[in-house]
Amino acid sequence: MKDIVLRAFEESIRVKERFVKKNMDEVLTAAQRLAICFASDHKLLIFGNGGSAADAQHIAAEFVNRFAVERKPLPGLALSTDTSILTSISNDYSFDEVFSKQIRAFGRKDDVALGISTSGNSKNVIVAVETARAMGLYTIGLTGCGGGKLAVHCDLNLIVDSRDTPRIQETHITAGHILCELVDRILFPEAFED
Numbered sequence: 001m002k003d004i005v006l007r008a009f010e011e012s013i014r015v016k017e018r019f020v021k022k023n024m025d026e027v028l029t030a031a032q033r034l035a036i037c038f039a040s041d042h043k044l045l046i047f048g049n050g051g052s053a054a055d056a057q058h059i060a061a062e063f064v065n066r067f068a069v070e071r072k073p074l075p076g077l078a079l080s081t082d083t084s085i086l087t088s089i090s091n092d093y094s095f096d097e098v099f100s101k102q103i104r105a106f107g108r109k110d111d112v113a114l115g116i117s118t119s120g121n122s123k124n125v126i127v128a129v130e131t132a133r134a135m136g137l138y139t140i141g142l143t144g145c146g147g148g149k150l151a152v153h154c155d156l157n158l159i160v161d162s163r164d165t166p167r168i169q170e171t172h173i174t175a176g177h178i179l180c181e182l183v184d185r186i187l188f189p190e191a192f193e194d
Helices: 002-040 049-066 083-092 100-106 123-134 149-153 165-187
Strands: 044-047 076-080 110-119 139-143 157-160
Touching: 002 044, 002 110, 002 139, 002 165, 044 100, 044 123, 044 139, 049 110, 049 165, 076 139, 083 100, 083 139, 083 165, 100 123, 100 149, 123 149, 139 149, 149 157, 157 165
Parallel strands: 044 076, 044 110, 110 139, 139 157
Antiparallel strands: none
């Protein structure tokens, strides 16, 4: 059993090391775009399915409440939280539209849309990103498995070089935390001064 534990931690570390080597510039660009978004009174719309929906909620909570320092709330909204919206759209239209209809309702030009999909092939995430781009939102994809079909639809892609869903998700939440810290440091440098 100990070898299973060690193997999981070692692989998680390897995947994260590969991610940062391949995506350093993209992570910094994403943080700058998010800081510009928030500084200009725009919002972040985050969405995904399953574990990615949980990650969307987690990242939104870090922006709205606080991450590591005291600062004003930042408008991050997870589109996976309202069960009445999700079920009514799925029932009346299609599950493929659960995020795109919300993008049309809540999104505005110069907001940021962050679509999370471990495979990069979640149809409802792809449709939402296409909708967001057509409306003038800046789009970021957070994926694994080479980026999948989502990668070609995003302005910026953060791709985890793995096909193992748990390792991808572990890297996604680490990337989300790093984005939160970078945005805080860009927008609220005084909070980090001793």
